[in-house]
Amino acid sequence: INRAVRTAQKQQNKVAYTEVCSKETASTIKRYQCCNTKHKKQLTARNKCIAQLQLYLNTRNAKSTKKKRPNSAPPKWKIRLENKISMLRSDASKLKQMKKAEQEGQRIPTQE
Numbered sequence: 001i002n003r004a005v006r007t008a009q010k011q012q013n014k015v016a017y018t019e020v021c022s023k024e025t026a027s028t029i030k031r032y033q034c035c036n037t038k039h040k041k042q043l044t045a046r047n048k049c050i051a052q053l054q055l056y057l058n059t060r061n062a063k064s065t066k067k068k069r070p071n072s073a074p075p076k077w078k079i080r081l082e083n084k085i086s087m088l089r090s091d092a093s094k095l096k097q098m099k100k101a102e103q104e105g106q107r108i109p110t111q112e
Helices: 003-020 028-038 043-063 076-104
Strands: none
Touching (some): 043 076
């Protein structure tokens, strides 16, 4: 693909991401679902989503400065969010592999 086409696609992804996902920032779960459904096939948009979720997690971690008991369990929302982020990441890497395989003209057998 030549450069012009690539940049056009990048712009499209950017637009697609900002249109859908940032509107749904009210709840993180919604944002996660947004990443997962609207951007099933778009790697860059999806990675942006993941980055957004990670950012949210980090800012919330920074905010919770109240004295923690040294070995108390992390809050449920945090565990859930971390799981979701890692799921998105693994999905994204699978997608990347599949795209790479398609370009090389062979299919990777999908393991379930």
